[in-house]
Amino acid sequence: MRKTEKVLLVKAFPYPHVIVKDFLDESTLDLVIDALAGLEYDFKESDLFSYWASVELTDIDHPAINILRDDLGDELWRKKVAEAFSSKPLSSIDMAAYVYGLGDFLLPHDDQVEERIIAYSLHLTPEITEDMGGSLQIFNVDENNNSKIADSIIPEYNSLIMFEVSKHSWHQVGEILQDIQRLTVTGWYHG
Amino acid sequence: MVDINFYYLEDATLSNLNRIFNSADIPFIRLSKFLDEAPNKIEPELISEEKIGYYNRKIGNALLEDFWKSSDFNDFLCKATGLKPKFRNSNHVSYSPGDYSLLHMDESEASRLLVVYDLTKEWRHEWGGYDIYTSPDKDPLVCNRDFGSLMIVKLDSNDLSCTRYVSIKSHFSAHIDRIIYDLD
Numbered sequence: 001m002r003k004t005e006k007v008l009l010v011k012a013f014p015y016p017h018v019i020v021k022d023f024l025d026e027s028t029l030d031l032v033i034d035a036l037a038g039l040e041y042d043f044k045e046s047d048l049f050s051y052w053a054s055v056e057l058t059d060i061d062h063p064a065i066n067i068l069r070d071d072l073g074d075e076l077w078r079k080k081v082a083e084a085f086s087s088k089p090l091s092s093i094d095m096a097a098y099v100y101g102l103g104d105f106l107l108p109h110d111d112q113v114e115e116r117i118i119a120y121s122l123h124l125t126p127e128i129t130e131d132m133g134g135s136l137q138i139f140n141v142d143e144n145n146n147s148k149i150a151d152s153i154i155p156e157y158n159s160l161i162m163f164e165v166s167k168h169s170w171h172q173v174g175e176i177l178q179d180i181q182r183l184t185v186t187g188w189y190h191g
Numbered sequence: 192m193v194d195i196n197f198y199y200l201e202d203a204t205l206s207n208l209n210r211i212f213n214s215a216d217i218p219f220i221r222l223s224k225f226l227d228e229a230p231n232k233i234e235p236e237l238i239s240e241e242k243i244g245y246y247n248r249k250i251g252n253a254l255l256e257d258f259w260k261s262s263d264f265n266d267f268l269c270k271a272t273g274l275k276p277k278f279r280n281s282n283h284v285s286y287s288p289g290d291y292s293l294l295h296m297d298e299s300e301a302s303r304l305l306v307v308y309d310l311t312k313e314w315r316h317e318w319g320g321y322d323i324y325t326s327p328d329k330d331p332l333v334c335n336r337d338f339g340s341l342m343i344v345k346l347d348s349n350d351l352s353c354t355r356y357v358s359i360k361s362h363f364s365a366h367i368d369r370i371i372y373d374l375d
Contacts (some may be wrong), residue, residue: 047293047323103317107291107356108244145242152297169244175289176358 001025002071007084007162013129014140014150016085017163023122024158028067033124035064036097038185049106051173054097057185068185069095072160074121081189085164087106088191089115094142095187100134108139108147111188118189119169120162123155125182130154133177139170155182161178193226193258194326195267208271216331217324218345220271223350225308230254233310233366235283247291253281255369256308268304268372272343276304276372283310284318284354286365291356294325298351302374305352310366311336319355320365326350336365345374359367 003025010018015179018175024032038061042111057065073093082090083085100106111119121136128134128151153161163169165188176182198204199222212220237249258264259281268276286292308321314320314336322342324332327349334342346352358366 047291047355079288103358103360105356107293110244139243141243145245147241147247175356175361 001028001067002077005080005092007080013165013167014122014138015164015168016058017138017151017161018084019153020160020162021076021104021180022158022182023160024068024071028064028071029158030142031064032041032185033070033183034049035062036124039097041099042098048109051106051110052099053057057095058093064156066108069093071188072185072187073172073189078189081118081162085118085162087164090117090189092190093120093187094190095185097186098186100173100176100180100182104182105175108170108172109165110169111171112167112169115190116165117188119160119165120160120189121155121186122160123157123184125155125173127172128155128157128180128182130143131177132182132184133174135174136178137172137174139165141168155184192261193230193255193261196227197223198333199225199271200267200339209273212229212272212343216329217326217350218272219332220343221334222336222343223341224342226339229339230310237283237285245295245298249285249287250285251283253320253370254284255308255368256281259306259370260366261321263276268306268343272304272345274345274374276374278369279303279373281368281370282347284346284367284369286357288353288357288361288364292353293325294351294353295330295335296349296351298313301348302345302347304374305346306332306341306370307344307373308329308368308370309337309340310368311363312338312360313363314338314365315361318358318361320357320361321355322352323355324350
């Protein structure tokens, strides 16, 4: 179950984003991490990224994953997220689990695909620190396409990061610099 | 002016290169120790060039600009590839730790011959920084960094190229002279 029922203040700069800490309660968290550990992950690599990805979690019928899907995507929560971002109503979510190991990365992109309204990432790696890499870096981009990192968000355990998807929502996952497994459940709220 | 390694100017070698180039899935040859003496001092003036989501790198004048424009090199290209390339432009490009370029269909160009002369020293494969060439329905071509090697690749209108993200653990930067020749 969710431990938090509030989406606190959404920061406007460089584009709307928010961090919800302590998103799940401890027992749900344990069950979810156990369930994710039991999944198969395929290595995916392109010019843009390098990571391990699970199958689409909306296709899986598993008690813990079902709870997670509800916690991230039930009507009450979707309504709160839409209100916090002043977005149009959110109708559905998709979700998959991703593992970034040593040397993995995701380069700058804006996530823009039709019907994606809000992007989210639930972070599930205990005791991760900045020097391990894997921060979610969000960019402020000027009219000449030059970028500056506006915020570097350490993916703290049990924190849910959400941001509005737009032509401004440039972000990346910094290269993993130590032998860790950065585990997230990531996806989008759709309109 | 620099000189081409004499081995690559022999008729038998040129004939072989032509055959290999034209039989490859993506027409390509890689020639190690291409010059008699590779330039040792690499200190060109470079400026940062960024288009987020497309590239982030440094760029300047090609170290061997005169040579890439020369008739000697053009003759060599004609014989090695069987094509009639016309010099378009040349640059020195450097990829430092964290730099990258990506493949984008909207950067697609007309047919061209791309020549890359590698000036990267003491490189490790795990640092990335290698070149990737793609062509629809063909396996991608990956070219690792190798100091002193010349790479020649023919790219058609839907073919793309990029340089893989350089790890921030890299101790050095990747350096290349990158030359484009137009094809009729």
